[in-house]
Structures are given as structure tokens and as C-alpha cells.
Amino acid sequence: MSAVFTIPxxxxxxxxxxHALLCGIGFLIFLPIGVLVARYTRTYTRTWFGVHWVMQFLISGPIIFAGVALGYxxxxxxxxxPFSDxxxxxxxxxxxxxxxxLLLGAVVHFVKLPSVFHGHRAPHNYLHIAVGVTIFILAAYQVHYGLYTQWTVATGGLHLIPDSAKHAWLALIIVSFKT
Structure with a gap:
């Protein structure tokens, strides 16, 4: 039996x-769950907004801010x-x-603007959706960049990113785009 020595x-x-775990969990798990709550429950319950708000603000927010603070x-x-790369x-x-x-979501929920198209949502609803999709796509890129590039550059590459982390990223992206 041989002893395996690993450097901590x-x-x-x-x-x-x-930082990577918190931001990845905040942006790629909890924010999408909050989106799915709004998407799939608003047609049959009036409590969807409270759950959506809790998920997007009270749960995701502290996780994201803690992750950003650790990154900083x-x-x-x-x-x-600062902000050099x-x-x-x-x-x-x-x-x-x-x-x-977050601000746009509050405006969409509390400020009712008229629809441009008869029987459809107001324009700020579509802007809210577009910003949300942009956040998800940018977060997916950001986590990928962190896993495949930034870790090695920042830490010198002594420890490799485990394949399980890369597989988890890929699984989250696939599951998110399939729903």
C-alpha cells in the first residue's frame, strides 16, 4: 500500500x-429556481410572487453578495x-x-403599464425577461471562464479544478436550457 501525499x-x-461555489450556486442554481417558480406557478396561485421574491432576493442575494465579496x-x-481582467x-x-x-422586477410587479400589444404583457415585462436571460447566459460564461481560465491564472495551477466541478457546470447548463 502506497501513501498518497496531497498538498492542501x-x-x-x-x-x-x-467564491466560485457561492457565485455559481447563487447565479446558476437559486436564481434559475426563482425563475421557474414564477414561470410555472403564477398561472394557478397568487402566492407565486412571494416565493419568487424570497428566492431571488432573500436567498440568492446574500449568497451572491458573499461570493462577490470573497472574489473581491x-x-x-x-x-x-480592480476590474483589470x-x-x-x-x-x-x-x-x-x-x-x-431586482429593481426592474419590483417595477414590473408594482407598476402596471399598458400593453403595447392587445392582450399581452407591458414592455417592461419583456425587458425583465431579457435581462434575466442575459444574466443567466453571462453567469454561465463567467463560471466557465473561472473554471477553465481564471483559476489557473489566479492560483498558479498547483491544484487542478476537479472534473466533477466541470461536469456539474455542464449539467446545470443543460438542465437550465432544457426547462
Missing amino acids: LSPLEKRARN MTGNDLDLE PHQRVGLTLLILYLVQ
Whole structure:
């Protein structure tokens, strides 16, 4: 029997991993669940908005903000200029879009504008949908970039990203696009 020696993750790598987990879970699991709640329950229950709001704001928000904070701290520890690389810039864009989406969702729900097309939703409803889809696509790109590029660049590549993480990303994307 041979002993296997593994080098543990450094504190920086642990923080980067936790950043990836929190942002990935927030953007690619909880936000899509909130979307599905709205999509599939609003036609038969009036309580859909409360569940949607809790999922999008009270559950996803703290997870996303914690992940962003860890990413920011990791960048500081690496002495990176703020928003100097694509991963940081896309992350900031995602955070801004998320905040805009929350505000837009409140406007869609509480401010009733007339429809441009007879019998259909008002234009700001479609904008809310478009921003949501944009967030998902950008988040999918961001997580992929983090897994396949940023981790090695930021940490030096001592520890490889497990294939299970890459497979999980792919599974989330496939499941999300199939629903």
C-alpha cells in the first residue's frame, strides 16, 4: 500500500473556491429556481410572487453578495488592479445586472403599464425577461471562464479544478436550457 501525499489548498485557493461555489450556486442554481417558480406557478396561485421574491432576493442575494465579496478579497490578495481582467469585469457586470433586475422586477410587479400589444404583457415585462436571460447566459460564461481560465491564472495551477466541478457546470447548463 502506497501513501498518497496531497498538498492542501492554500488560504487563497480556499477563498477562491468558496467564491466560485457561492457565485455559481447563487447565479446558476437559486436564481434559475426563482425563475421557474414564477414561470410555472403564477398561472394557478397568487402566492407565486412571494416565493419568487424570497428566492431571488432573500436567498440568492446574500449568497451572491458573499461570493462577490470573497472574489473581491481574492483579487486584493493577488494584488490585482480592480476590474483589470475579464473575470472581474464580467463579475461586476453581473452584479450590476442583478441589482437592475431586482429593481426592474419590483417595477414590473408594482407598476402596471399598458400593453403595447392587445392582450399581452407591458414592455417592461419583456425587458425583465431579457435581462434575466442575459444574466443567466453571462453567469454561465463567467463560471466557465473561472473554471477553465481564471483559476489557473489566479492560483498558479498547483491544484487542478476537479472534473466533477466541470461536469456539474455542464449539467446545470443543460438542465437550465432544457426547462
